[in-house]
Amino acid sequence: MDVIVLGGGLMGTASAYFLARRGARVTLVERNRIGTGATVASFGNIRRTGRHLAQLPLAHRSLRLWGEAEKMLGRDVEFRASGHIRLIFDQGGLADMRAYAEAARPWGLELEELSPREIRSRFPGLGPDAIAASFSPHDGSGNPRLIAPAYAEAACKLGAEIVEGVEVETIRCTGSSFVVTSSKGAFTAECLLNTAGAWGARIAAQFGEEVPLEARGPQMGVTEPLPHRVLPVVGIWTRDKDYGAYLRQVERGNIIFGGAAERVPVDLDPGHAVADPMRLPAQLRAVARLLPAIAQVAVIRTWSGCEGYVRDMLPVMGRSATTPGLFHAFGFSGHGFQLGPGVGDAMAELIMTDQCETPLDDFRIDRFRRAA
Incomplete structure (x- = not known):
């Protein structure tokens, strides 16, 4: 399966890595440099305390992956379970x-x-x-400057293509595939994963999915x-x-x-x-x-930096409600750093197997439409 990942922060690079590890042909497109958006602005907190209860299964999954990161990625990302x-x-x-x-x-x-x-x-x-x-x-911290580049490098070793400095011009769904035209050419794939952070709502809106998101800087x-x-x-x-x-x-x-x-x-x-x-x-x-x-x-x-805050402070994560083959993982509202590896693993599982062991229903993009 071919997948285009839009956005090269922690969510995007982790998704690219886990998708490639499951055998997908991945192209990750980033408008600036890998990890220079909300990820690098992060505090580096790897905490489960105080999270919305619906996020805890994802946080537990992610904590396990943080513990495996150095061995898995071949680099010390300074994860320390110091409490x-x-x-x-x-x-x-x-x-x-x-x-x-x-x-x-x-x-x-x-x-x-x-x-x-x-x-x-x-x-x-x-x-x-x-x-x-x-x-x-068992919680702790990690280095926001190291983690996204580490996932990107590991994804490349598995065959993923990472394209930086790209201005996306149009995104089009043909019915059977997605075509992304950009300043560095056109990219085509069966699936599109929107991990564009504070810009994620703009992409979702192109497919008729409105998300109440504000961009803010800590x-x-x-x-x-x-x-x-x-x-x-x-x-x-x-x-x-x-x-x-x-x-x-x-x-x-x-x-x-x-x-x-x-x-x-x-x-x-x-x-x-x-x-x-x-x-x-x-x-x-x-x-x-x-x-x-x-x-x-x-x-x-x-x-x-620049972070995307959703009105209910929960992320948007899962399948599109309007467009088959489109998936979202954005709007982590200033507390996504700990979740990043788990998000990438969960999205790869969902895209490649059409199911996910971690419950994601509370993060569905159509919850805003249902609440209206």
């Missing part, structure tokens, strides 16, 4: 955590509740004012290197978006942080947000609540 801790500073956050932990248990996610004493003894320096925390020991930053002491990824349970910060420390010592800053609207042409230095002081105050020592550290770089 994921979410600090709690008020009773509302504690109630939310306990309710989520109870709801997630039947879905296969076990969260450990930590007392203030346990936080101080196991994770010194984190959240000195925290009244509790949740801990998921604000991220990184500090100078410090002694490596913070092992888990650190987040927070809070109802106050002004405190919704998160951080992690890489092995080189730098602390990467994000959250607590409004994601700004992005014009899809050219499709890239710019970090706002005026937002940085408030963001750092929120991050310092999690790790007070960061207040004494120099920030060496900030950045943003």
Whole structure:
């Protein structure tokens, strides 16, 4: 089977790899460079905590693949199962955590509740004012700059064609195939997989499928290197978006942080947000609540990107509701990094076998039409 994959972020490159591994002839088309969209703007969080329950089967599938990534791809993508801790500073956050932990248990996610004493003894320096925390020991982080190129390279070794710097001009369905004309020629295949991220809704609309999606850019930053002491990824349970910060420390010592800053609207042409230095002081105050020592550290770089946010914060994933042979996997609403390998594996299974062991019904593209 021939498949064209539109979009070269983590979703697209992972899909290309798993499709090629199942024997498909794959052409991946990317408008810029591999992994330079939402993937490279990502924080690198590999977490299941706090996900919509319907996403947990996909998240479990993906976590297994993250654990196999280095052996499978032949490259260290810096996946570290160092755990994921979410600090709690008020009773509302504690109630939310306990309710989520109870709801997630039947879905296969076990969260450990930590007392203030346990936080101080196991994770010194984190959240000195925290009244509790949740801990998921098998989650962790990965390097957003390495993962998509690693999947693309591995896909190429299996025979996939990766074409970068392509301006797509038209996409046409002939009935039995799809024809994509572009600045680098025409590509034809039996199936088309839309993994175009924030641009995915534009492609879906060409086939009569409307998705309420907004393009927004997060604000991220990184500090100078410090002694490596913070092992888990650190987040927070809070109802106050002004405190919704998160951080992690890489092995080189730098602390990467994000959250607590409004994601700004992005014009899809050219499709890239710019970090706002005026937002940085408030963001750092929120991050310092999690790790007070960061207040004494120099920030060496900030950045943003472009992510696609769907109205209900769930991705669009599965078959087209209007066009046989068309498939979608986009709109991961700022929390798709952990899901990426599982998305690629699941979409390859669906396209090649017409079924998928992971339930995808909640992500169907026609859910918006049904809700209207």
